[in-house]
Amino acid sequence: MNRILPFITCLWLALLPARAEDLFSLGTAAYRAGDYVQAAQAFQKLADAHPSSGVLQNLGNAEWQRGETGTAILAWERALWLDPFQEAAHNNLLYVRKVAQLDTPQLGWHEVISSWLPVNWWAWITGGSFWTAVLMASLPGILRWRRAPWQQGIAALALMVFLLSIPAHFGVDSRARLGFVLQKETPLRLSPTFDAQSLTRLTAGEPVHTVRARGDYLLVRTSRALGWVARTEVGFISPRP
């Protein structure tokens, strides 16, 4: 068994990318053939297993073509979450929000900064710059190098990058709580109960900011009002907001 287990693991790892590529090709072919339901299923399965910017962009296209505006916008937002340099997803969001007359999420300055780079880059940048600054300040003493201006310069630069990257972390944290209404005509409730009075109806794809949670309901703030929605009615960029 001890000999077979590594073999199975290696085989699984070898087959995994092939299966992912198969699903990607299947989804693309279904989309080209106009079968958007199957395309969306393939891209969704792939995105659940291995989220990637290209897969999420294609998932957004398929969902949009089958009329699921909320899911499409969520997919494109997730694509930009992983890769903000992806022009196609950005253009699609502009296009769809114009067509569906939807608001663009109002982001704070720290959230805007956090959207400049892929979300995971910030953690590496902050950690790397901090330890670079620490090591550049202390290593010459420990290793008995001759003190040189370039060492001080690198330490200062790294410290500056570290300080500048900290607001982006707050931005990442608050953007992770940004959600999008998945279904059209979603009721915004006055209280966190199923039979609560409906304050207004939210459009599919409308952005909401989570304020707090209570049971199966979330208190969300939209551009129009503050109210409760069911957890299942909102999709978040990060699945664990």
Place this chain on the structure above:
Amino acid sequence: MRATISFCLLAILWALPLGAQNPNIPPDQLMGLMLSQPKIDVSFPIAVTATFDPPVIAPGGRATYRVTVGALEASIEWPAKLKNPGGLELRTGGRGQILVPGAGNLIPHTSFLYRTTPKSAGRFTIPAYDVQVYGQSVTIPAATLDVSAGAVTQPANPDVRIEISPTNLFVGQPVRAKIIFPGPIGGFAQGLSTVQFNGEGFVTDPNTVQQRIEMLPPEKPFQPARSAFIYEILLTPIASGRISVSAQGYSIGNRYTGPIVISGGGATPQVVGIQYTLLDSDPLDLDIRPLPASGQLRGFKGAVGTFTLDPPRISTNSVKVGDSLKLTVSVRGPVGAGRLVAPSPPRDKQWQIFSAPPDNLPIQFQHAQGFATFNYLLVPLTPEVKATPSIPFSYFDPATGRFVDLSIPPVPVTVTGDAAPAAMMTLREKAFLAEPVEVTLQLNDLAATRGIDATTLVPLQQQPWFPFAQAAPAIGFAALWFWDRRRRHLEAHPEILERRHARRALKQHWREARSVATNGDAATYARSVISALRAGCAPFFPATPRALVGSDMLKVLPETGANPARIELLRRLFNLADAAQYSEDAPELRELLARQTDYDAVLGELEEKLRA
């Protein structure tokens, strides 16, 4: 003073009634119009009927369960689902309201339709049930449907059907939807009122309605032709995918609403007592494809169809710099040409181009004429131009599935006069640069690759392992710091290292001694023990180990030095070793092996001293 106060009070008292008076409001014409309308009857008792139409059918036949309530639709709390008697499957059909002229008032009629197609014979009864109307309970009577193979099927109400051709469309492709309401064979066709299309994913344009009565060709040979009421409207799908369209309307006899064309021998019915019955059609499925994401041309404004362009016309062939001329062009198409949107005027450094207001024609007339007219006002800025600029325009041809360029071509024109003043040209240049470039938004195509991969969408800093990952470099840095501190300490106290090295050497020689003692090699044993003693004592003297003698050992080992037997033991060891090395007569060294335990005790004492 009193007089002043009295005057002020008088003035206030005089002014108060003036402020309270209503202004002289002219009579509200809208209110007058509303008051002049017949009153809507909302009184009780309310007439309610519930029937199956027809009441007797053969298995597999179709019947309609129709409930009509004499009340406003908004006031009826209709149940979301009806009771299902004996497995009779009811499909929700149309629902609507009509106001029927009564004796000086309008009586509301609200109808709810359900369709059923029972497969098996039997007698199905929907029992009576209550609904809330105007806040009061009203009983819907029971209705019975007989399904029998042997029964004579009674004639149903005339059927309404919807025709749309083709059913494979593109988003934005207008198509004429036709509702056909045939009259009975040999009879007259009735009209439909309050016609409504049900479904999602499309829009209808009420300005394009056309009504007519015409003869339908016979469905079977030797069957007389039938007259039919035909209602046409322009339907445009706005969402891709499969959409379902159905239609409904009230039969109204010959009380047509709006203009109607009667042709082909059709005749209007001589209806005495009109029965307002809500009729609906079976749903029709349309397959709607999206426009291609790629290949879109400049000037595309959503025109889908096959269009042609008339030669453009200009208001004058000769124009002065700064004067305007009007460019008019007509675009013709089979369906929906009247709804075309004019392309945006292009940016041109030699022309100022404005979209001119469309012709002041009623919207119905624009649809009826079958073409759209685009007007532009053009102002030449320089006498160098010889023709009007080309205006980009394109449409999507559903037949070929491609975008087609239909740009408005240039028209030769003579421009006279001097060039526009330099100041104006500078302003124009600035405005030209400041004008936002029209960005045509469209859905981008699929990504060719999977792009940046991630194991999860949860950001790194929110993952549980991230704090531990951050601790790793901290631990490394702490280890480096402690190493540096230890190194500095050892540099300040070199004797620590010397003792460590001495103890290591002592152990090595001691091991050798034990090894050779096992073999009975006394000479080597003596040398190894002496080497071990010298190595162990060296850190206590500023000398190399080879220079040390037995007396030096005794200085280092106080316990041994205080023990005469041990002193003798060491002296004997060194003497025998020296004799073995320098004397011609080899001494007997085997006694050393016999005292191995004592020598081990001495070496043990030395090791302990080095460890301290």
